[in-house]
Amino acid sequence: MNASPTDPLVLFMPSGKRGRFPVGTPVLDAARQLGVYIESVCGGRATCGRCQIEVQEGNFAKHKIVSSNDHISPRGAKEERYDRVRGLPESRRLSCSSMILGDLVIDVPQDTVVNAQVVRKSASDRVIERDPAIQLCYVEVDEPDMHKPLGDLDRLKVMLGKDWGFDNLLVSQHLIPEVQKILRKGKWGVTAAIHRDLEASRPNIIALWPGLHNEAYGIACDIGSTTIAMHLVSLLSGRIVASSGTSNPQIRFGEDLMSRVSYVMMNPDGREAMTKAVRDAISDLIVKVCAEGGVDPDNILDAVFVGNPIMHHLFLGIDPTELGQAPFALAVSGAVHTWARDIGIKMNYGARIYMLPCIAGHVGADAAGATLSEGPYRQDRMMLLVDVGTNAEIVLGNRQRVLAASSPTGPAFEGAEISSGQRAAPGAIERIRIDPETLEPRYKVIGTEQWSDEPGFDDESWKTGVTGICGSAIIEVVAEMYLSGIISEDGVIDGSLATRSPRIIQNGRTWSYLLREGRQGEPRITVTQNDIRAIQLAKAALYAGVKLLMEKQGVETVDTIRFAGAFGSFIDPKYAMVLGLIPDCDLSEVKAVGNAAGTGALMALLNRNHRREIEAEVRRIEKIETALEPHFQQLFIDAMALPNKVDPFPKLSAAVKLPPRKTVSADGVAGDSTPRRRGREGHAARRARE
Ligand code: FES
Numbered sequence: 038m039n040a041s042p043t044d045p046l047v048l049f050m051p052s053g054k055r056g057r058f059p060v061g062t063p064v065l066d067a068a069r070q071l072g073v074y075i076e077s078v079c080g081g082r083a084t085c086g087r088c089q090i091e092v093q094e095g096n097f098a099k100h101k102i103v104s105s106n107d108h109i110s111p112r113g114a115k116e117e118r119y120d121r122v123r124g125l126p127e128s129r130r131l132s133c134s135s136m137i138l139g140d141l142v143i144d145v146p147q148d149t150v151v152n153a154q155v156v157r158k159s160a161s162d163r164v165i166e167r168d169p170a171i172q173l174c175y176v177e178v179d180e181p182d183m184h185k186p187l188g189d190l191d192r193l194k195v196m197l198g199k200d201w202g203f204d205n206l207l208v209s210q211h212l213i214p215e216v217q218k219i220l221r222k223g224k225w226g227v228t229a230a231i232h233r234d235l236e237a238s239r240p241n242i243i244a245l246w247p248g249l250h251n252e253a254y255g256i257a258c259d260i261g262s263t264t265i266a267m268h269l270v271s272l273l274s275g276r277i278v279a280s281s282g283t284s285n286p287q288i289r290f291g292e293d294l295m296s297r298v299s300y301v302m303m304n305p306d307g308r309e310a311m312t313k314a315v316r317d318a319i320s321d322l323i324v325k326v327c328a329e330g331g332v333d334p335d336n337i338l339d340a341v342f343v344g345n346p347i348m349h350h351l352f353l354g355i356d357p358t359e360l361g362q363a364p365f366a367l368a369v370s371g372a373v374h375t376w377a378r379d380i381g382i383k384m385n386y387g388a389r390i391y392m393l394p395c396i397a398g399h400v401g402a403d404a405a406g407a408t409l410s411e412g413p414y415r416q417d418r419m420m421l422l423v424d425v426g427t428n429a430e431i432v433l434g435n436r437q438r439v440l441a442a443s444s445p446t447g448p449a450f451e452g453a454e455i456s457s458g459q460r461a462a463p464g465a466i467e468r469i470r471i472d473p474e475t476l477e478p479r480y481k482v483i484g485t486e487q488w489s490d491e492p493g494f495d496d497e498s499w500k501t502g503v504t505g506i507c508g509s510a511i512i513e514v515v516a517e518m519y520l521s522g523i524i525s526e527d528g529v530i531d532g533s534l535a536t537r538s539p540r541i542i543q544n545g546r547t548w549s550y551l552l553r554e555g556r557q558g559e560p561r562i563t564v565t566q567n568d569i570r571a572i573q574l575a576k577a578a579l580y581a582g583v584k585l586l587m588e589k590q591g592v593e594t595v596d597t598i599r600f601a602g603a604f605g606s607f608i609d610p611k612y613a614m615v616l617g618l619i620p621d622c623d624l625s626e627v628k629a630v631g632n633a634a635g636t637g638a639l640m641a642l643l644n645r646n647h648r649r650e651i652e653a654e655v656r657r658i659e660k661i662e663t664a665l666e667p668h669f670q671q672l673f674i675d676a677m678a679l680p681n682k683v684d685p686f687p688k689l690s691a692a693v694k695l696p697p698r699k700t701v702s703a704d705g706v707a708g709d710s711t712p713r714r715r716g717r718e719g720h721a722a723r724r725a726r727e
Contacts, residue, residue, distance in 0.1 A: 047141045048100050049073045064090060064132040075145060076273055078173045080200045081133035083115035084249055086123055088132040093142040108139030169272045170234040170645045171338045174201045175249050178225045190216045207241040209387045223247030230338050232389050234645050243387035252336045257638035260344035260352055262294055265318055266635050269326040275643055278330035283322050286314040293448060294347045298361035312354045320383045337384035341642040342392045343406035343634045349395060365398025372652050394652055397660035399443035404430040406637025407601045409651040411630060414439050418596035425450055425604045429579045433586040440589055442661040444582030449575040450508045450604055457562040459505030466506045469514045473521035476538040478552055502559050509607035514564055515572050516615040519679045523550055525701040526678045528573045530566055546704050576618045577676035582663050583620055584672045597626040601633035614689045617680030621688050
């Protein structure tokens with residue numbers, strides 16, 4: 038069917054793809070020729086209803102198109118029948134059954150009921166074009182004929198080839214004994230789920246249903262060391278049907294990753310126990326999201342997982358011992374394709390599993406997911422992507438070159454190792470401000486609307502109590518203590534301020550800041566010198582890792598920063614920068630992106646091309662092992678200061694008034710204050726030392 042320059046012009050929205058087609062071309066065919074994805078399960082029989090479109094009427098001067106319902110064939114018998122049986126809104130047409138008669142602007146609806154081609158993720162307003170690895174295909178198979186002794190399964194394959202273009206099909210073994218029953222139950226009409234992930238590999242029939250089957254779902258799951266987060270998604274519409282999370286039950290074997298590796302090393306059944314625990318938790322979470330979304334788990338046909346290297350290995354049943362010591366060898370770094378049944382995850386018996394590749398021994402499939410989601414390699418500008426957890430994963434790069442590393446930040450940012458630290462939960466202080474004149478704090482507590490100095494705070498906060506400081510507030514309190522002059526740039530609490538404020542209290546040779554006295558039954562909340570040290574160590578580890586990558590890239594600044602992970606969602610970029618957790622950058626360019634690893638999993642679930650994209654990118658990413666870099670130690674020492682001993686923070690200084698530099702000896706005795714040296718001078722000092 039060759040189009041001529043006078044043939045009708047058809048524009049598809051929202052993709053904006055356009056082309057000319059001879060009068061009489063079915064709209065679905067035109068869409069396919071242009072690469073516009075319109076779902077079809079029934080193969081154009083007007084029975085699945087997945088191919089719905091809308092004609093936009095009007096004069097689209099910009100496109101030189103006058104579009105009208107008169108330019109498409111009227112509803113025919115097939116559409117009328119579909120409308121009678123299933124209902125078809127007046128504005129909608131089945132694209133398989135409507136022909137082009139004139140110029141048209143066609144809207145491919147993005148609603149969630151049918152045929153949504155995109156999924157919008159509220160956190161990032163992301164659009165993911167769909168091209169999942171699973172395709173549902175309905176066919177009507179010839180009945181058996183004594184004169185043509187081709188088997189039932191073989192005739193099914195013939196029809197899948199004829200109607201859908203599949204040849205050389207594999208069939209999942211568990212279906213072979215079922216084929217005859219299913220064909221007869223469906224009166225020779227069946228729907229096959231075909232897995233066709235890699236172009237180079239043979240497509241595979243993984244599930245079969247009698248008659249027309251119109252449901253296919255997938256799971257996108259991020260296995261975190263603390264939390265497992267899951268989306269249940271319709272593969273036919275891209276709609277997120279339900280999202281949920283659960284704590285990782287492996288916590289009972291060890292809070293952090295290394296203690297879990299140690300558990301495996303010390304206990305003969307340790308690996309099996311942890312693998313079982315995480316798989317069971319995932320299966321339970323599937324039951325939960327299915328109940329929430331009203332979905333039969335048997336309709337889940339594909340699942341994509343991400344996780345840090347140790348979670349990745351334990352989930353796949355691999356001993357992670359090698360990841361606990363240099364050279365941090367991964368058993369498998371490439372993407373893993375496997376079957377859900379082989380790893381004991383309860384969904385359709387033929388369901389597939391895809392796990393994103395790991396970047397390095399300390400930079401896992403979760404970092405690959407975040408990289409796919411945020412796409413530093415798609416940028417012209419230099420993007421820094423950090424995922425802060427007990428191990429910070431750092432990716433820095435642009436279109437030309439991407440580097441990745443991890444840095445051992447420890448659990449301080451999550452509230453562990455901090456005297457009054459706790460996880461973010463009702464009762465935890467989440468925001469803090471300190472008056473630089475009076476050194477009095479005001480704070481906000483999770484579960485209470487008012488700030489502590491506002492009327493009603495006392496009554497409201499009784500409900501939860503005020504129990505500790507969570508991760509985001511730990512960043513703020515240390516930054517505010519610095520901005521108000523309570524601590525020096527070296528992080529030492531200035532004991533001389535005790536004469537000015539009763540909140541500066543002595544503990545032996547060091548000092549603490551009293552944040553809250555605590556009512557009856559509540560703890561006294563202080564920030565000790567040790568707490569500040571723990572935060573300095575954590576932030577210095579992260580910054581030194583970032584700085585190392587910047588030096589390898591040959592850049593002095595980054596253009597944009599993305600904070601992935603739950604922690605990043607709650608910290609204020611300004612305070613993160615005051616602390617020197619991240620390098621100097623325009624504050625408006627620092628963005629929290631939530632669970633970017635999970636978003637990456639979702640992308641790989643909904644579009645198999647994203648799998649190829651991240652597989653290729655991971656091969657290209659240069660891995661830097663911070664522990665092996667001799668220079669790392671010096672960068673770490675420089676980064677202990679607030680914001681940094683040598684690096685200038687000109688953009689931060691323009692946005693926030695940083696205090697003059699003052700020295701305080703380790704036991705809290707203040708020395709002289711000097712104006713802040715910035716910029717070239719700091720750089721020069723560093724260069725001289727190098
Ligand atoms: Fe199934 Fe049009 S393709 S109704």
